[in-house]
Amino acid sequence: MLESMFEIFHYGFIVRGLEAGLLIGAVAPLIGIFLVLRRYSLIADTLSHVSLAGVAIGLLTGINPLFTALGASLISSVAIERLRTSKKIYGESALSIFLSGSLALAVMLIGLAHGFTVDLFSYLFGSIVTVRQTDIYLIIILGIIVAILLMIFYKEMIYISFDEEAARVSGIRVNLFNTLFIMLAAAAIAIAIPIIGILLISALLVLPVVTALQFKKGFIRTLVWAEVISLISVLAGIIISFYLNVSSGAVIVLVMLAIFGMILTVKNFLKI
Amino acid sequence: MSVEKNKNIIEVEDLSFSYGSTLVLKNVSFAIREGEYLGVIGPNGSGKTTLLKVILGLFKPTAGTVKLFGQPLESFRDWSKIGYVPQKAINFDPLFPATVYEVASMGRFGKKNFFRGLNQNDHKIIRQALNQVEMLDHKDRLIGDLSGGQQQRVFIARALAGEPRVIFLDEPTVGVDVKTQEQFYELLRWFNQDLGLTLVLVSHDVDVIANEVTELICMNQTLVFHGTTKEFIHGDYLDNLYGKNTRFISHRH
Numbered sequence: 001m002l003e004s005m006f007e008i009f010h011y012g013f014i015v016r017g018l019e020a021g022l023l024i025g026a027v028a029p030l031i032g033i034f035l036v037l038r039r040y041s042l043i044a045d046t047l048s049h050v051s052l053a054g055v056a057i058g059l060l061t062g063i064n065p066l067f068t069a070l071g072a073s074l075i076s077s078v079a080i081e082r083l084r085t086s087k088k089i090y091g092e093s094a095l096s097i098f099l100s101g102s103l104a105l106a107v108m109l110i111g112l113a114h115g116f117t118v119d120l121f122s123y124l125f126g127s128i129v130t131v132r133q134t135d136i137y138l139i140i141i142l143g144i145i146v147a148i149l150l151m152i153f154y155k156e157m158i159y160i161s162f163d164e165e166a167a168r169v170s171g172i173r174v175n176l177f178n179t180l181f182i183m184l185a186a187a188a189i190a191i192a193i194p195i196i197g198i199l200l201i202s203a204l205l206v207l208p209v210v211t212a213l214q215f216k217k218g219f220i221r222t223l224v225w226a227e228v229i230s231l232i233s234v235l236a237g238i239i240i241s242f243y244l245n246v247s248s249g250a251v252i253v254l255v256m257l258a259i260f261g262m263i264l265t266v267k268n269f270l271k272i
Numbered sequence: 273m274s275v276e277k278n279k280n281i282i283e284v285e286d287l288s289f290s291y292g293s294t295l296v297l298k299n300v301s302f303a304i305r306e307g308e309y310l311g312v313i314g315p316n317g318s319g320k321t322t323l324l325k326v327i328l329g330l331f332k333p334t335a336g337t338v339k340l341f342g343q344p345l346e347s348f349r350d351w352s353k354i355g356y357v358p359q360k361a362i363n364f365d366p367l368f369p370a371t372v373y374e375v376a377s378m379g380r381f382g383k384k385n386f387f388r389g390l391n392q393n394d395h396k397i398i399r400q401a402l403n404q405v406e407m408l409d410h411k412d413r414l415i416g417d418l419s420g421g422q423q424q425r426v427f428i429a430r431a432l433a434g435e436p437r438v439i440f441l442d443e444p445t446v447g448v449d450v451k452t453q454e455q456f457y458e459l460l461r462w463f464n465q466d467l468g469l470t471l472v473l474v475s476h477d478v479d480v481i482a483n484e485v486t487e488l489i490c491m492n493q494t495l496v497f498h499g500t501t502k503e504f505i506h507g508d509y510l511d512n513l514y515g516k517n518t519r520f521i522s523h524r525h
Contacts, residue, residue, distance in 0.1 A: 037365070037368060037369075155378075155381045155384065155389070155390075156381060158370070158374070158378070159378045159381050159382075161368075162365075162368055162370060162375070162378065163358065163364070163378070165330060165356075165358050166356050166358055166378075166430070167378075167381075167382075168329070168330060169328045169329070169330065169351065169354060169356040170351055170352070170356070170378075170379070170381065170382030170434060171349065171350075171351030171352065171382040172381065172382055213367070213369055216369070216414060217369060217414075218369060218370055218371035218373075218374050218412070218414065219369050219370045219371075219374050220374070221369075222369040
Protein backbone atom coordinates (compact mmCIF):
# COMPACT_ATOMS: atom_id res chain seq x y z
CA MET A 1 0.00 0.00 0.00
CA LEU A 2 2.68 2.41 1.12
CA GLU A 3 4.77 1.43 -1.86
CA SER A 4 2.02 2.19 -4.34
CA MET A 5 1.49 5.55 -2.66
CA PHE A 6 5.08 6.52 -3.27
CA GLU A 7 5.13 4.97 -6.71
CA ILE A 8 4.02 8.30 -8.08
CA PHE A 9 7.36 9.86 -7.17
CA HIS A 10 9.24 7.40 -9.41
CA TYR A 11 8.07 9.39 -12.39
CA GLY A 12 10.51 12.18 -13.18
CA PHE A 13 7.83 14.44 -14.62
CA ILE A 14 5.74 14.19 -11.46
CA VAL A 15 8.65 15.28 -9.29
CA ARG A 16 9.37 18.12 -11.72
CA GLY A 17 5.72 19.09 -11.74
CA LEU A 18 5.53 19.09 -7.97
CA GLU A 19 8.67 21.19 -7.60
CA ALA A 20 7.44 23.78 -10.04
CA GLY A 21 3.86 23.59 -8.77
CA LEU A 22 4.72 24.11 -5.12
CA LEU A 23 6.99 27.03 -5.92
CA ILE A 24 4.25 28.67 -7.97
CA GLY A 25 1.76 27.82 -5.23
CA ALA A 26 3.97 29.67 -2.75
CA VAL A 27 4.47 32.73 -4.97
CA ALA A 28 0.83 33.10 -6.06
CA PRO A 29 -0.65 34.38 -2.76
CA LEU A 30 2.17 36.93 -2.39
CA ILE A 31 0.99 38.48 -5.66
CA GLY A 32 -2.67 37.61 -5.20
CA ILE A 33 -3.16 39.34 -1.86
CA PHE A 34 -2.21 42.73 -3.32
CA LEU A 35 -4.25 42.13 -6.49
CA VAL A 36 -7.34 41.29 -4.43
CA LEU A 37 -6.95 44.11 -1.90
CA ARG A 38 -6.37 46.70 -4.59
CA ARG A 39 -9.33 45.43 -6.66
CA TYR A 40 -6.92 44.52 -9.45
CA SER A 41 -8.09 40.92 -9.93
CA LEU A 42 -8.76 41.63 -13.60
CA ILE A 43 -5.06 42.38 -14.11
CA ALA A 44 -4.29 38.69 -13.64
CA ASP A 45 -6.75 37.71 -16.36
CA THR A 46 -5.44 40.38 -18.69
CA LEU A 47 -1.80 39.46 -18.25
CA SER A 48 -2.55 35.78 -18.71
CA HIS A 49 -4.30 36.47 -22.02
CA VAL A 50 -1.34 38.60 -23.06
CA SER A 51 0.82 35.59 -22.20
CA LEU A 52 -1.28 33.50 -24.57
CA ALA A 53 -0.25 35.83 -27.39
CA GLY A 54 3.32 35.30 -26.19
CA VAL A 55 2.86 31.52 -26.25
CA ALA A 56 1.50 31.77 -29.79
CA ILE A 57 4.58 33.73 -30.85
CA GLY A 58 6.70 30.97 -29.31
CA LEU A 59 4.79 28.21 -31.11
CA LEU A 60 5.11 30.10 -34.39
CA THR A 61 8.82 30.89 -34.11
CA GLY A 62 9.99 27.74 -32.37
CA ILE A 63 11.33 29.65 -29.34
CA ASN A 64 10.36 28.11 -25.96
CA PRO A 65 6.83 29.54 -25.51
CA LEU A 66 7.47 30.18 -21.81
CA PHE A 67 10.16 32.74 -22.71
CA THR A 68 7.98 34.52 -25.25
CA ALA A 69 5.05 34.48 -22.81
CA LEU A 70 7.26 36.06 -20.14
CA GLY A 71 8.46 38.73 -22.57
CA ALA A 72 4.94 39.56 -23.76
CA SER A 73 3.47 39.81 -20.27
CA LEU A 74 6.37 41.92 -18.90
CA ILE A 75 6.20 44.43 -21.75
CA SER A 76 2.40 44.67 -21.58
CA SER A 77 2.43 45.04 -17.81
CA VAL A 78 4.49 48.20 -18.09
CA ALA A 79 2.27 49.48 -20.91
CA ILE A 80 -0.89 48.78 -18.88
CA GLU A 81 0.51 50.63 -15.86
CA ARG A 82 1.48 53.60 -18.04
CA LEU A 83 -1.97 53.73 -19.62
CA ARG A 84 -3.65 53.39 -16.23
CA THR A 85 -1.67 56.17 -14.54
CA SER A 86 -1.93 58.51 -17.51
CA LYS A 87 -5.66 58.68 -16.62
CA LYS A 88 -6.43 59.20 -20.29
CA ILE A 89 -8.73 56.18 -20.14
CA TYR A 90 -10.34 54.26 -17.28
CA GLY A 91 -8.23 51.57 -15.63
CA GLU A 92 -10.63 48.74 -16.47
CA SER A 93 -10.92 49.92 -20.05
CA ALA A 94 -7.14 49.74 -20.37
CA LEU A 95 -7.34 46.15 -19.14
CA SER A 96 -10.12 45.09 -21.50
CA ILE A 97 -8.30 46.61 -24.45
CA PHE A 98 -5.24 44.53 -23.64
CA LEU A 99 -7.25 41.42 -22.83
CA SER A 100 -9.27 41.27 -26.02
CA GLY A 101 -6.50 42.71 -28.17
CA SER A 102 -3.99 40.07 -27.15
CA LEU A 103 -6.57 37.29 -27.44
CA ALA A 104 -7.28 38.38 -31.01
CA LEU A 105 -3.57 38.45 -31.77
CA ALA A 106 -3.10 35.03 -30.19
CA VAL A 107 -5.90 33.43 -32.20
CA MET A 108 -4.52 34.87 -35.43
CA LEU A 109 -0.96 33.70 -34.69
CA ILE A 110 -2.19 30.24 -33.68
CA GLY A 111 -4.01 30.04 -37.00
CA LEU A 112 -0.80 30.92 -38.82
CA ALA A 113 1.05 28.27 -36.77
CA HIS A 114 -1.31 25.63 -38.22
CA GLY A 115 -4.02 25.48 -35.68
CA PHE A 116 -4.84 24.17 -32.29
CA THR A 117 -2.57 21.35 -31.17
CA VAL A 118 -2.27 19.28 -28.02
CA ASP A 119 0.62 21.52 -27.04
CA LEU A 120 -1.60 24.56 -27.09
CA PHE A 121 -4.21 22.75 -25.04
CA SER A 122 -1.71 22.13 -22.24
CA TYR A 123 -0.78 25.82 -22.22
CA LEU A 124 -4.43 26.77 -21.89
CA PHE A 125 -5.29 24.46 -19.00
CA GLY A 126 -1.96 23.35 -17.54
CA SER A 127 -0.34 19.95 -17.68
CA ILE A 128 2.55 18.62 -15.70
CA VAL A 129 3.33 16.05 -18.37
CA THR A 130 4.59 18.63 -20.83
CA VAL A 131 6.71 20.65 -18.38
CA ARG A 132 10.28 20.64 -19.68
CA GLN A 133 13.47 20.75 -17.66
CA THR A 134 14.33 24.25 -18.98
CA ASP A 135 10.88 25.41 -17.87
CA ILE A 136 11.61 24.16 -14.37
CA TYR A 137 14.86 26.14 -14.19
CA LEU A 138 13.10 29.29 -15.35
CA ILE A 139 10.23 28.73 -12.89
CA ILE A 140 12.60 28.19 -9.97
CA ILE A 141 14.83 31.17 -10.73
CA LEU A 142 12.00 33.62 -11.44
CA GLY A 143 9.84 32.24 -8.62
CA ILE A 144 12.59 32.83 -6.10
CA ILE A 145 13.33 36.33 -7.43
CA VAL A 146 9.65 37.31 -7.28
CA ALA A 147 9.24 35.89 -3.77
CA ILE A 148 12.35 37.60 -2.40
CA LEU A 149 11.50 40.98 -3.95
CA LEU A 150 7.95 40.84 -2.60
CA MET A 151 9.17 39.93 0.86
CA ILE A 152 11.55 42.88 0.81
CA PHE A 153 8.95 45.35 -0.49
CA TYR A 154 5.92 44.04 1.36
CA LYS A 155 6.12 47.02 3.77
CA GLU A 156 5.77 49.51 0.96
CA MET A 157 3.20 47.38 -0.88
CA ILE A 158 0.91 46.98 2.12
CA TYR A 159 1.01 50.72 2.83
CA ILE A 160 0.22 51.55 -0.80
CA SER A 161 -2.63 49.01 -0.86
CA PHE A 162 -4.13 50.33 2.34
CA ASP A 163 -3.76 54.04 1.75
CA GLU A 164 -1.99 55.14 -1.41
CA GLU A 165 -2.14 58.85 -0.58
CA ALA A 166 -0.68 58.53 2.91
CA ALA A 167 2.00 56.21 1.52
CA ARG A 168 2.94 58.90 -0.99
CA VAL A 169 3.12 61.57 1.71
CA SER A 170 5.35 59.33 3.83
CA GLY A 171 7.89 59.43 1.02
CA ILE A 172 7.25 56.01 -0.53
CA ARG A 173 7.76 56.14 -4.30
CA VAL A 174 4.31 54.84 -5.14
CA ASN A 175 4.64 54.92 -8.95
CA LEU A 176 7.90 52.99 -8.83
CA PHE A 177 6.41 50.31 -6.60
CA ASN A 178 3.24 50.07 -8.69
CA THR A 179 5.32 49.44 -11.81
CA LEU A 180 7.59 46.99 -10.02
CA PHE A 181 4.60 45.13 -8.62
CA ILE A 182 2.80 44.74 -11.93
CA MET A 183 6.06 43.44 -13.48
CA LEU A 184 6.42 40.88 -10.69
CA ALA A 185 2.79 39.89 -11.24
CA ALA A 186 3.54 39.50 -14.96
CA ALA A 187 6.54 37.27 -14.22
CA ALA A 188 4.57 35.14 -11.75
CA ILE A 189 1.74 34.70 -14.24
CA ALA A 190 4.11 33.68 -17.04
CA ILE A 191 5.83 31.00 -14.95
CA ALA A 192 2.49 29.64 -13.73
CA ILE A 193 1.40 28.86 -17.30
CA PRO A 194 2.85 25.32 -17.67
CA ILE A 195 1.24 23.97 -14.50
CA ILE A 196 -1.94 25.99 -14.11
CA GLY A 197 -2.71 27.06 -17.65
CA ILE A 198 -3.46 30.48 -19.03
CA LEU A 199 -7.20 30.35 -18.50
CA LEU A 200 -7.00 29.31 -14.85
CA ILE A 201 -4.18 31.49 -13.51
CA SER A 202 -6.36 34.21 -12.06
CA ALA A 203 -8.12 31.59 -9.92
CA LEU A 204 -4.76 30.48 -8.53
CA LEU A 205 -3.92 34.07 -7.59
CA VAL A 206 -7.30 35.11 -6.26
CA LEU A 207 -9.01 32.07 -4.68
CA PRO A 208 -6.61 31.25 -1.80
CA VAL A 209 -6.54 34.93 -0.80
CA VAL A 210 -10.31 35.34 -0.94
CA THR A 211 -10.65 32.15 1.12
CA ALA A 212 -8.08 33.33 3.68
CA LEU A 213 -9.88 36.68 3.98
CA GLN A 214 -12.88 34.77 5.37
CA PHE A 215 -10.92 34.14 8.57
CA LYS A 216 -10.88 37.89 9.24
CA LYS A 217 -7.30 38.11 10.48
CA GLY A 218 -4.57 40.72 10.15
CA PHE A 219 -2.43 41.03 7.04
CA ILE A 220 0.39 38.64 7.93
CA ARG A 221 -1.96 35.93 9.21
CA THR A 222 -4.21 36.28 6.18
CA LEU A 223 -1.14 35.82 3.98
CA VAL A 224 -0.03 32.74 5.95
CA TRP A 225 -3.49 31.18 5.58
CA ALA A 226 -3.51 31.93 1.86
CA GLU A 227 -0.11 30.20 1.54
CA VAL A 228 -1.37 27.12 3.39
CA ILE A 229 -4.50 26.89 1.24
CA SER A 230 -2.56 27.46 -1.96
CA LEU A 231 0.14 24.85 -1.22
CA ILE A 232 -2.37 22.19 -0.11
CA SER A 233 -4.44 22.79 -3.25
CA VAL A 234 -1.46 22.59 -5.58
CA LEU A 235 -0.14 19.43 -3.94
CA ALA A 236 -3.51 17.70 -3.87
CA GLY A 237 -4.36 18.94 -7.35
CA ILE A 238 -1.21 17.62 -8.99
CA ILE A 239 -1.49 14.20 -7.33
CA ILE A 240 -5.19 13.82 -8.14
CA SER A 241 -4.65 14.97 -11.72
CA PHE A 242 -1.98 12.28 -12.09
CA TYR A 243 -4.33 9.48 -11.04
CA LEU A 244 -7.30 10.79 -13.03
CA ASN A 245 -5.06 11.64 -15.98
CA VAL A 246 -6.63 15.09 -16.41
CA SER A 247 -5.36 18.69 -16.55
CA SER A 248 -3.49 19.69 -13.40
CA GLY A 249 -4.67 23.31 -13.52
CA ALA A 250 -8.33 22.30 -13.55
CA VAL A 251 -7.97 19.99 -10.54
CA ILE A 252 -5.96 22.55 -8.55
CA VAL A 253 -8.62 25.19 -9.11
CA LEU A 254 -11.41 22.73 -8.20
CA VAL A 255 -9.60 21.84 -4.96
CA MET A 256 -9.30 25.56 -4.17
CA LEU A 257 -12.99 26.06 -4.88
CA ALA A 258 -13.87 23.11 -2.65
CA ILE A 259 -11.86 24.58 0.25
CA PHE A 260 -13.48 27.97 -0.32
CA GLY A 261 -16.95 26.42 -0.35
CA MET A 262 -16.22 24.39 2.76
CA ILE A 263 -15.03 27.40 4.73
CA LEU A 264 -18.01 29.51 3.64
CA THR A 265 -20.36 26.71 4.71
CA VAL A 266 -18.70 26.26 8.09
CA LYS A 267 -18.74 30.02 8.59
CA ASN A 268 -22.44 30.17 7.78
CA PHE A 269 -23.17 27.21 10.00
CA LEU A 270 -21.32 28.72 12.97
CA LYS A 271 -22.76 32.14 12.09
CA ILE A 272 -19.46 33.96 12.31
CA MET B 273 12.25 67.34 20.75
CA SER B 274 13.53 70.89 20.47
CA VAL B 275 11.00 73.33 19.19
CA GLU B 276 12.22 76.58 17.79
CA LYS B 277 9.13 78.70 18.12
CA ASN B 278 8.52 81.38 15.53
CA LYS B 279 10.63 79.65 12.94
CA ASN B 280 8.78 79.18 9.66
CA ILE B 281 8.60 75.51 8.77
CA ILE B 282 6.14 75.83 5.91
CA GLU B 283 6.13 78.72 3.48
CA VAL B 284 3.58 79.08 0.71
CA GLU B 285 4.14 81.85 -1.81
CA ASP B 286 1.84 83.10 -4.52
CA LEU B 287 0.38 79.62 -4.94
CA SER B 288 -2.22 78.94 -7.62
CA PHE B 289 -3.78 75.68 -8.64
CA SER B 290 -6.33 74.74 -11.25
CA TYR B 291 -8.07 71.53 -12.21
CA GLY B 292 -8.15 71.80 -15.98
CA SER B 293 -9.59 75.25 -16.57
CA THR B 294 -11.19 75.61 -13.11
CA LEU B 295 -9.15 77.84 -10.84
CA VAL B 296 -9.23 76.42 -7.29
CA LEU B 297 -6.47 78.37 -5.56
CA LYS B 298 -5.42 81.88 -6.50
CA ASN B 299 -2.27 83.66 -5.30
CA VAL B 300 -2.21 82.15 -1.84
CA SER B 301 0.68 83.18 0.42
CA PHE B 302 1.23 82.40 4.08
CA ALA B 303 3.67 80.73 6.45
CA ILE B 304 3.29 78.26 9.30
CA ARG B 305 5.57 78.60 12.30
CA GLU B 306 6.90 75.74 14.36
CA GLY B 307 4.62 74.95 17.30
CA GLU B 308 1.53 76.53 15.77
CA TYR B 309 -1.93 74.98 15.90
CA LEU B 310 -3.42 76.18 12.66
CA GLY B 311 -6.97 75.70 11.49
CA VAL B 312 -7.80 75.89 7.79
CA ILE B 313 -11.44 76.70 7.24
CA GLY B 314 -13.66 77.73 4.39
CA PRO B 315 -16.92 76.76 2.72
CA ASN B 316 -17.23 73.59 0.65
CA GLY B 317 -15.25 73.88 -2.57
CA SER B 318 -13.14 76.75 -1.20
CA GLY B 319 -9.93 74.86 -1.99
CA LYS B 320 -8.84 73.99 1.55
CA THR B 321 -8.29 70.29 0.89
CA THR B 322 -6.61 71.14 -2.41
CA LEU B 323 -4.30 73.54 -0.58
CA LEU B 324 -3.35 70.74 1.80
CA LYS B 325 -2.68 68.32 -1.04
CA VAL B 326 -0.49 70.80 -2.87
CA ILE B 327 1.54 71.41 0.29
CA LEU B 328 1.92 67.64 0.76
CA GLY B 329 3.15 67.20 -2.80
CA LEU B 330 0.13 65.19 -3.92
CA PHE B 331 -0.87 67.85 -6.47
CA LYS B 332 1.56 69.93 -8.52
CA PRO B 333 0.95 73.67 -8.18
CA THR B 334 0.05 75.55 -11.35
CA ALA B 335 2.09 78.55 -10.17
CA GLY B 336 3.91 79.66 -7.06
CA THR B 337 6.14 77.85 -4.60
CA VAL B 338 5.90 75.77 -1.45
CA LYS B 339 8.82 75.36 0.93
CA LEU B 340 8.90 72.68 3.61
CA PHE B 341 11.49 73.14 6.33
CA GLY B 342 13.30 75.62 4.11
CA GLN B 343 13.46 73.20 1.14
CA PRO B 344 11.50 73.70 -2.08
CA LEU B 345 8.77 71.06 -2.35
CA GLU B 346 10.30 69.52 -5.50
CA SER B 347 13.58 68.70 -3.78
CA PHE B 348 12.17 67.98 -0.31
CA ARG B 349 12.97 64.38 0.70
CA ASP B 350 12.66 64.36 4.47
CA TRP B 351 9.02 63.28 4.47
CA SER B 352 9.32 61.63 7.87
CA LYS B 353 9.06 65.14 9.35
CA ILE B 354 5.51 65.29 8.06
CA GLY B 355 2.58 63.31 9.37
CA TYR B 356 -0.69 63.06 7.45
CA VAL B 357 -4.11 61.95 8.61
CA PRO B 358 -6.29 61.78 5.50
CA GLN B 359 -10.05 62.04 5.29
CA LYS B 360 -10.64 58.46 6.30
CA ALA B 361 -14.17 58.03 5.02
CA ILE B 362 -13.02 58.19 1.41
CA ASN B 363 -9.87 56.13 1.42
CA PHE B 364 -10.47 53.33 3.75
CA ASP B 365 -11.67 49.78 3.05
CA PRO B 366 -13.31 48.36 6.21
CA LEU B 367 -12.66 44.79 5.04
CA PHE B 368 -8.92 45.34 4.67
CA PRO B 369 -7.13 42.62 6.65
CA ALA B 370 -4.94 44.70 8.93
CA THR B 371 -4.73 44.83 12.70
CA VAL B 372 -4.51 48.08 14.63
CA TYR B 373 -0.83 47.35 15.20
CA GLU B 374 -0.19 46.71 11.50
CA VAL B 375 -1.83 50.02 10.54
CA ALA B 376 0.19 51.96 13.12
CA SER B 377 3.38 50.22 11.88
CA MET B 378 2.86 51.70 8.43
CA GLY B 379 3.82 55.05 9.93
CA ARG B 380 7.41 53.78 10.30
CA PHE B 381 7.72 52.37 6.77
CA GLY B 382 8.58 55.70 5.16
CA LYS B 383 11.54 56.05 7.53
CA LYS B 384 13.05 52.73 6.53
CA ASN B 385 15.05 52.24 3.41
CA PHE B 386 14.14 49.39 1.07
CA PHE B 387 15.95 46.50 2.60
CA ARG B 388 15.45 47.10 6.29
CA GLY B 389 12.62 45.69 8.32
CA LEU B 390 11.28 47.10 11.57
CA ASN B 391 13.63 46.71 14.55
CA GLN B 392 13.16 46.79 18.33
CA ASN B 393 13.30 50.57 18.40
CA ASP B 394 10.62 50.86 15.72
CA HIS B 395 8.35 48.54 17.66
CA LYS B 396 8.91 50.59 20.80
CA ILE B 397 7.88 53.77 19.00
CA ILE B 398 4.81 52.09 17.45
CA ARG B 399 3.67 50.86 20.87
CA GLN B 400 4.27 54.29 22.34
CA ALA B 401 2.22 55.95 19.59
CA LEU B 402 -0.66 53.53 20.17
CA ASN B 403 -0.40 54.17 23.87
CA GLN B 404 -0.59 57.94 23.36
CA VAL B 405 -3.91 57.58 21.58
CA GLU B 406 -5.06 54.94 24.09
CA MET B 407 -5.39 52.20 21.50
CA LEU B 408 -2.62 49.85 22.66
CA ASP B 409 -5.15 47.54 24.34
CA HIS B 410 -6.85 47.09 20.96
CA LYS B 411 -3.65 46.39 19.02
CA ASP B 412 -4.68 42.94 17.75
CA ARG B 413 -8.16 43.92 16.60
CA LEU B 414 -8.96 44.43 12.94
CA ILE B 415 -9.10 48.07 11.90
CA GLY B 416 -12.49 47.51 10.25
CA ASP B 417 -14.01 46.23 13.50
CA LEU B 418 -13.40 49.50 15.38
CA SER B 419 -15.73 52.46 15.80
CA GLY B 420 -15.13 55.56 13.69
CA GLY B 421 -13.54 57.42 16.60
CA GLN B 422 -11.21 54.53 17.39
CA GLN B 423 -10.19 54.20 13.75
CA GLN B 424 -9.36 57.88 13.69
CA ARG B 425 -7.12 57.42 16.74
CA VAL B 426 -5.28 54.61 15.00
CA PHE B 427 -4.65 56.85 11.99
CA ILE B 428 -3.28 59.48 14.36
CA ALA B 429 -1.04 56.81 15.91
CA ARG B 430 0.17 55.92 12.42
CA ALA B 431 1.14 59.56 11.85
CA LEU B 432 2.78 59.77 15.31
CA ALA B 433 4.80 56.59 14.70
CA GLY B 434 6.77 58.43 12.01
CA GLU B 435 7.91 60.93 14.70
CA PRO B 436 6.86 63.94 12.64
CA ARG B 437 7.37 67.61 13.50
CA VAL B 438 4.08 68.62 11.92
CA ILE B 439 0.83 66.71 11.42
CA PHE B 440 -1.73 67.61 8.76
CA LEU B 441 -5.28 66.47 9.46
CA ASP B 442 -7.96 66.62 6.78
CA GLU B 443 -11.49 66.76 8.20
CA PRO B 444 -10.56 64.27 10.91
CA THR B 445 -13.89 64.25 12.72
CA VAL B 446 -16.24 63.57 9.82
CA GLY B 447 -18.66 60.84 10.89
CA VAL B 448 -17.54 60.89 14.53
CA ASP B 449 -20.04 61.65 17.32
CA VAL B 450 -19.80 64.84 19.38
CA LYS B 451 -18.50 63.25 22.58
CA THR B 452 -15.75 61.39 20.72
CA GLN B 453 -14.92 64.60 18.88
CA GLU B 454 -14.32 66.39 22.16
CA GLN B 455 -11.93 63.68 23.34
CA PHE B 456 -10.25 63.85 19.97
CA TYR B 457 -9.65 67.60 20.18
CA GLU B 458 -8.39 67.18 23.71
CA LEU B 459 -5.80 64.75 22.39
CA LEU B 460 -4.74 67.21 19.68
CA ARG B 461 -4.43 70.02 22.24
CA TRP B 462 -2.14 67.79 24.28
CA PHE B 463 0.02 67.03 21.22
CA ASN B 464 0.36 70.71 20.48
CA GLN B 465 0.85 72.10 23.96
CA ASP B 466 2.79 69.33 25.70
CA LEU B 467 4.54 67.48 22.88
CA GLY B 468 5.24 70.65 20.90
CA LEU B 469 3.87 69.25 17.65
CA THR B 470 2.81 71.65 14.96
CA LEU B 471 -0.74 70.87 13.84
CA VAL B 472 -2.60 71.86 10.71
CA LEU B 473 -6.27 71.03 10.88
CA VAL B 474 -8.53 71.33 7.83
CA SER B 475 -12.21 71.47 8.65
CA HIS B 476 -15.52 72.84 7.47
CA ASP B 477 -16.69 72.91 11.09
CA VAL B 478 -15.90 76.58 11.75
CA ASP B 479 -17.29 77.02 15.23
CA VAL B 480 -15.65 73.91 16.65
CA ILE B 481 -12.18 74.48 15.36
CA ALA B 482 -12.21 78.20 16.05
CA ASN B 483 -12.43 77.15 19.69
CA GLU B 484 -9.52 74.76 19.38
CA VAL B 485 -6.84 76.28 17.19
CA THR B 486 -4.68 79.30 17.93
CA GLU B 487 -4.26 80.50 14.37
CA LEU B 488 -6.71 80.45 11.52
CA ILE B 489 -6.54 80.51 7.77
CA CYS B 490 -9.75 81.13 5.97
CA MET B 491 -9.92 80.07 2.37
CA ASN B 492 -12.25 80.96 -0.42
CA GLN B 493 -10.16 80.34 -3.50
CA THR B 494 -7.95 83.14 -2.25
CA LEU B 495 -6.71 83.61 1.28
CA VAL B 496 -9.48 85.57 2.98
CA PHE B 497 -8.01 85.71 6.45
CA HIS B 498 -4.85 84.72 8.26
CA GLY B 499 -4.37 85.58 11.89
CA THR B 500 -5.23 84.59 15.43
CA THR B 501 -8.57 83.08 16.29
CA LYS B 502 -9.42 86.11 18.41
CA GLU B 503 -8.97 88.53 15.52
CA PHE B 504 -11.12 86.30 13.39
CA ILE B 505 -14.01 86.17 15.82
CA HIS B 506 -14.02 89.93 16.29
CA GLY B 507 -13.88 90.65 12.59
CA ASP B 508 -16.80 90.20 10.25
CA TYR B 509 -15.07 87.59 8.09
CA LEU B 510 -17.63 84.98 8.88
CA ASP B 511 -20.51 87.07 7.60
CA ASN B 512 -18.67 87.67 4.36
CA LEU B 513 -17.95 83.99 3.91
CA TYR B 514 -21.02 82.20 5.10
CA GLY B 515 -23.63 84.96 5.09
CA LYS B 516 -24.94 87.17 7.89
CA ASN B 517 -25.87 85.99 11.35
CA THR B 518 -23.48 83.03 11.57
CA ARG B 519 -22.55 82.76 15.22
CA PHE B 520 -19.97 80.86 17.17
CA ILE B 521 -21.16 78.30 19.63
CA SER B 522 -18.71 77.60 22.37
CA HIS B 523 -17.83 73.96 22.92
CA ARG B 524 -15.11 74.45 25.48
CA HIS B 525 -16.31 73.49 28.95
